[in-house]
């Protein structure tokens with residue numbers, strides 16, 4: 001368009017909505033508001049909530065572990081896949097770590113590496129099967145999950161007497177159970193409300209944030225999630241990318257399994273039993289799309305924080321575990337419908353005049369406000 | 381006014397975040413008239429049509445149907461009001477059959493059950509109007525882009541309508557197929573229906589339309605005038621907003637002694653090609669022309685590893701090459717491929733303009749640790765936004781929010797940005813306006829002069845005659861001959877038609893075709 005053209009047709013080309021306004025329209029902002037409100041309410045009704053070492057630190061420990069669980073799902077969601085085997089993969093990875101401490105006496109770092117490699121191996125296997133056969137990730141990872149659920153306890157019963165590896169290498173308790181109070185510079189020590197275990201989680205978040213926002217591979221993953229065919233025809237090696245995300249998901253699942261074991265002090269086959277629901281709730285509440293193409297890493301942290309906070313709150317009021325599970329189900333449902341809603345909204349945004357099916361009563365088909373462009377970048 | 385207009389829109393305005401798509405637009409459609417709606421890419425044509433069919437709600441303005449004010453709140457209401465539409469973007473359901481797609485808006489029923497016999501007969505009736513010999517049971521995903529477009533048109537003919545809105549129905553079909561559509565349009569006109577016709581092909585518009593409304597930047601700058609009172613150049617100038625100089629076809633010299641960079645030697649493929657031979661030299665533009673279903677797109681796809689070469693040889697720069705994926709074609713052989721199917725394969729609707737363009741160059745932009753500079757990719761994409769005059773509110777905008785023609789430009793830009801040495805372009809100017817077509821032609825000539833070898837697939841014969849240096853003609857999955865382009869439309873169209881017929885005759889005795897390159 002030439003300048004002269006612009007003059008005779010003064011079209012209101014408004015600017016991109018400001019960063020602040022865009023942020024206010026994201027699910028992340030909504031989550032932050034909810035979290036703050038909950039903290040205030042719970043704290044007001046039960047002042048014991050603010051007990052550093054006994055309430056806050058354990059809460060932060062679970063948040064750290066489950067955020068890694070959520071990220072493990074998030075990486076496969078970026079290409080529009082799922083991993084239903086996160087729990088069993090976590091158990092599998094943790095088993096290898098525990099085994100290397102107990103049977104081979106390996107030091108902490110080596111055991112961790114072995115565990116993560118084991119996770120990578122099973123993840124890569126799922127990814128390879130999916131890429132090779134084109135079978136839906138749902139089915140492949142479901143099968144993988146069954147296989148591992150069978151395998152892990154069998155191995156434990158072969159190799160141990162009490163179905164647990166309990167040998168702890170030096171440093172395991174520091175990662176799993178110590179707080180910053182043990183870290184002192186001169187006379188100044190850290191607070192006992194923050195456990196050391198937040199560190200690996202923060203590092204993981206930073207690495208994934210870098211991957212998705214700054215690198216070629218991260219961008220290619222999101223493009224693959226948006227439209228696999230177009231990605232393939234744009235020269236993105238989609239099969240390799242699919243194997244990559246499943247491998248990464250396996251690594252993160254194993255990491256979560258290891259962190260959980262470190263926090264409880266023993267490596268058991270039961271690790272990861274609670275992972276599956278949470279792995280979906282966190283990312284979806286945070287704005288990551290099940291269909292792929294958009295991820296939010298901070299959103300995952302916030303989503304996990306919200307659910308665990310609710311859980312802790314109800315716990316303080318003495319509500320039983322069944323009620324907790326019902327609530328978790330409800331939250332998942334809300335999260336999933338939020339995902340649906342967002343998807344429909346972005347679909348409608350497309351210039352495509354989606355010929356609405358006859359039963360579509362349709363609201364205003366175009367989104368107003370800055371939420372409309374939310375998908376074009378990831379939050380780190 | 382004696383007879384009221386069949387459909388009239390008064391003072392329609394519509395804003396999207398960041399852009400005012402329509403600004404006080406008027407449109408008056410008389411019964412028994414074919415009305416051309418013209419304008420550049422992003423002028424607001426599709427938005428107007430979507431408002432008339434209840435997909436979008438206008439911010440301001442009113443609609444009158446046969447003189448009575450109406451409000452159309454949903455596509456369903458539009459259908460009930462007798463307004464039929466063929467949208468610009470394909471809206472078919474891939475997993476369903478042709479028949480189901482045609483009658484989808486109103487499934488024939490027997491009690492609670494679908495009346496499958498009626499589905500088939502209705503679908504056949506609509507297809508017959510277009511002389512289309514297509515089995516209603518055919519699954520949609522077996523069809524080519526052009527066939528899908530024809531099915532979309534058939535769908536528009538399914539329900540009885542007093543107003544039919546056609547948004548670029550002829551964009552991806554050849555003039556042969558388009559003629560069938562125009563026969564239907566002429567019949568509708570005789571029956572006293574009002575038809576709106578959107579197209580960037582001026583020849584069609586002047587041959588078949590009675591009245592014209594021109595949109596520019598969301599305003600109706602020429603309203604319901606008789607088309608016969610205006611010349612082509614006048615209409616183009618009104619669309620563009622200034623006078624547009626005539627297209628200069630450059631004198632191109634191609635080094636005929638240069639070794640071909642891309643050669644097909646007696647290639648047969650798993651997709652059904654037999655004994656195809658072609659060669660493209662550096663700096664040369666080889667056109668590949670044929671009717672819908674001739675196997676041109678399939679040939680391109682077979683070269684890129686999306687089909688298998690079962691016999692014969694593909695040679696790149698003289699060396700036999702096996703290409704398994706677009707990735708390999710790009711990285712190992714510097715070959716790019718612009719797909720004809722932009723919505724499903726060409727663009728990422730939910731990603732930004734920047735990313736859509738930069739996707740092919742990330743491997744070049746990436747530095748240590750795979751780092752891609754956001755600024756770098758933005759600058760690069762910005763360059764092509766300017767060059768192809770892609771109309772956007774900002775580079776952050778999702779491609780799904782752009783007008784059809786602008787999406788096409790994005791799909792093209794990504795491969796221009798990749799700086800390949802061989803470019804296979806499939807229907808590059810589908811839905812692109814006159815002015816951009818010219819800048820695109822200039823760009824293609826410039827790239828060819830710089831040594832790019834181009835294989836151009838186009839169903840637009842005029843475009844072939846303008847752009848190509850040689851034209852290879854395909855029919856039924858084989859090349860029936862190659863002609864040097866004389867840039868004389870009539871002569872070229874005759875020799876091309878002749879080659880298409882030779883092909884039909886040669887089907888009885890398949891074998892390697894002779895090239896007169």
Ligand SMILES: Nc1ncnc2c1ncn2[C@@H]1O[C@H](COP(=O)(O)OP(=O)(O)OP(=O)(O)O)[C@@H](O)[C@H]1O
Pocket residue numbers: 348349350351366396397399400401419420421422423424425426427428468771772780781782783784785786811813
């Ligand atoms: N859903 C949407 N959200 C935001 N902007 C939109 C949306 N749909 C259309 N636009 C904008 O409205 C303007 C008009 O678009 P429209 O699709 O009507 O153009 P058009 O005249 O049909 O162009 P073309 O010839 O390319 O099809 C464009 O600037 C486009 O980017």
Ligand SMILES: [Mg+2]
Pocket residue numbers: 425426427468547783784785
């Ligand atoms: Mg349009």
